[in-house]
Amino acid sequence: MGSQALSQNNETFEINLGPQHPATHGVLRVKLTMDGEYIVDAEPVLGYIHRMHELMGENRTWAKYLPNMGRIDYLSALSYNLGYVQLVEKMMGIEVPERAEYIRVLTTEMNRISSHLLWFGAFVLDLGGFTPLLYAFDDREHILDLLESVTGSRLTYCYYRFGGLYNDVDDDFLTGCTQFLKRLRSRMPMYHKLVTGNVILRQRLVGVGPLSAEMCRKYGATGPVLRGSGVNYDVRKNEPYSIYPELDFDVPVYSDGDSMARYMVRMDEIEQSMRIVEQCIAKMPQGEIKAPKVPKLIKPAIGDYYHAVEAARGTFAIRAVSDGKNQAYRMKLRAPTFCNLSLYQEASKGMLLADALAFMGSLDLVIPEIDR
Amino acid sequence: MAGYFNSILTGTKSLVTGLLITQAEFFKKPVTLQYPHESLEMTPRYRGHIQLVKNPETGTHQCISCGMCQKGCPSGCITLKGVKQEGVKGKVLVQYDLDFTTCSLCGQCIENCKPGAIEFSLEYNLASTNKEDFHYDLLERVKEQK
Numbered sequence: 001m002g003s004q005a006l007s008q009n010n011e012t013f014e015i016n017l018g019p020q021h022p023a024t025h026g027v028l029r030v031k032l033t034m035d036g037e038y039i040v041d042a043e044p045v046l047g048y049i050h051r052m053h054e055l056m057g058e059n060r061t062w063a064k065y066l067p068n069m070g071r072i073d074y075l076s077a078l079s080y081n082l083g084y085v086q087l088v089e090k091m092m093g094i095e096v097p098e099r100a101e102y103i104r105v106l107t108t109e110m111n112r113i114s115s116h117l118l119w120f121g122a123f124v125l126d127l128g129g130f131t132p133l134l135y136a137f138d139d140r141e142h143i144l145d146l147l148e149s150v151t152g153s154r155l156t157y158c159y160y161r162f163g164g165l166y167n168d169v170d171d172d173f174l175t176g177c178t179q180f181l182k183r184l185r186s187r188m189p190m191y192h193k194l195v196t197g198n199v200i201l202r203q204r205l206v207g208v209g210p211l212s213a214e215m216c217r218k219y220g221a222t223g224p225v226l227r228g229s230g231v232n233y234d235v236r237k238n239e240p241y242s243i244y245p246e247l248d249f250d251v252p253v254y255s256d257g258d259s260m261a262r263y264m265v266r267m268d269e270i271e272q273s274m275r276i277v278e279q280c281i282a283k284m285p286q287g288e289i290k291a292p293k294v295p296k297l298i299k300p301a302i303g304d305y306y307h308a309v310e311a312a313r314g315t316f317a318i319r320a321v322s323d324g325k326n327q328a329y330r331m332k333l334r335a336p337t338f339c340n341l342s343l344y345q346e347a348s349k350g351m352l353l354a355d356a357l358a359f360m361g362s363l364d365l366v367i368p369e370i371d372r
Numbered sequence: 373m374a375g376y377f378n379s380i381l382t383g384t385k386s387l388v389t390g391l392l393i394t395q396a397e398f399f400k401k402p403v404t405l406q407y408p409h410e411s412l413e414m415t416p417r418y419r420g421h422i423q424l425v426k427n428p429e430t431g432t433h434q435c436i437s438c439g440m441c442q443k444g445c446p447s448g449c450i451t452l453k454g455v456k457q458e459g460v461k462g463k464v465l466v467q468y469d470l471d472f473t474t475c476s477l478c479g480q481c482i483e484n485c486k487p488g489a490i491e492f493s494l495e496y497n498l499a500s501t502n503k504e505d506f507h508y509d510l511l512e513r514v515k516e517q518k
């Protein structure tokens with residue numbers, strides 16, 4: 001393949017992928033310049049679902065910005081909740097009780113599993129396999145039920161608070177998590193047999209959309225995309241936060257850089273998240289779930305603050321500038337899939353259209369998070 | 373040539389493996405529910421729209437019209453009014469409207485309410501083609517509530 005496959009007489013045509021297209025999983029438009037079946041240029045056109053989350057952060061109090069966090073990446077909302085509350089805790093010097101931290105990590109990792117399960121189902125659906133989606137949703141449903149029983153919501157969680165949590169978890173929830181892990185452990189081999197080992201899937205993914213570590217670095221790609229290109233970078237290990245340093249887990253890294261590598265990273269991450277959840281349940285201390293002294297009015301000292309967490313799709317970071325008032329002067333959200341998508345234009349040149357769609361699926365895009 | 377037959381073999385094997393798994397699933401109990409003929413009971417912490425808590429002793433709400441819920445709401449969906457009345461200590465709530473169309477179910481109103489006068493309801497199967505249907509008069513609602 002490669003750009004030399006393009007015809008000599010430069011006859012190209014344009015097609016629109018999106019803004020309403022099942023393969024983009026949202027309102028993303030990609031302007032494709034095609035030469036027959038081959039892509040000459042793929043230009044992502046963003047902004048169809050832009051909601052000004054950054055601006056909203058600058059015109060409301062710190063506490064009132066909390067619900068926005070569940071709506072940036074609605075598939076791994078808890079990581080975003082976590083990033084924001086930890087930023088504010090850093091600014092205000094709030095100490096969070098240990099139990100609250102354990103519950104935060106536990107629920108965030110459950111959320112990561114549910115996000116990866118949804119990606120798994122949708123990705124295989126993109127490739128033409130319908131059944132695995134149903135199985136993945138069946139499992140994901142259990143997580144949603146569990147999270148609903150503590151957070152009250154199924155998708156757009158608003159559960160963490162500055163200094164702690166909205167409410168405590170009970171034993172039913174912890175037992176439910178243990179049972180779910182047992183169930184998922186027994187289902188993983190089935191997924192691998194049904195999907196990972198499938199010849200059609202392998203032929204559509206192995207060697208498709210290779211990304212070099214250099215290209216990932218150039219565009220700032222993070223998360224499974226970066227780890228699928230052989231770079232061992234995970235915020236949970238590299239800039240540890242919360243109780244992650246006390247937990248024992250590995251960061252899956254595959255060096256092939258193709259769509260299959262990204263697939264495998266996420267599948268292995270599900271296993272690692274299960275390990276983390278197990279350890280959280282085993283180690284969870286009793287105690288308070290909210291710091292005793294959280295100031296009613298959040299007015300951080302003048303300064304420039306930054307905090308990053310590992311969301312399901314990569315590094316989610318917030319940079320907030322405070323001018324000492326009760327709302328931010330500047331709020332910058334660094335969303336992972338925005339960077340992961342930006343390499344698409346360069347990487348998809350010369351690809352077959354069908355491969356480009358498989359490649360896009362392997363990036364695990366969440367459009368509202370790209371547009372913010 | 374060997375590669376050709378090999379891929380036919382692995383392809384068939386892969387196909388049979390997949391079929392065996394889906395076949396086994398086929399005979400399992402369905403996991404879905406025939407909504408709307410059946411529907412689920414929500415968990416106690418489920419966040420439906422907010423409502424005033426009915427105090428079984430007095431038969432009415434326990435709101436003191438302090439306005440903290442309204443002040444803390446990120447989306448400005450609460451409108452309430454309390455008035456001074458002869459012979460009653462504090463203010464009497466005369467209006468409590470919720471605009472559920474903009475509510476983000478964050479729970480900050482409930483956290484801000486010191487007397488615990490509001491809670492999440494468990495209602496979830498709401499649907500309407502008219503936006504006005506989601507403007508609730510919670511004061512009226514607490515009266516109707518059993």
Ligand code: SF4
Pocket residue numbers: 422441444445446447448449450474475476477478479480481482
């Ligand atoms: S739940 Fe949040 S958005 Fe809804 S009324 Fe209460 S404070 Fe406002």
Ligand code: SF4
Pocket residue numbers: 434435436437438439440441442452484485486487488489490
């Ligand atoms: S915070 Fe509670 S008591 Fe105060 S006005 Fe709101 S509902 Fe009433």
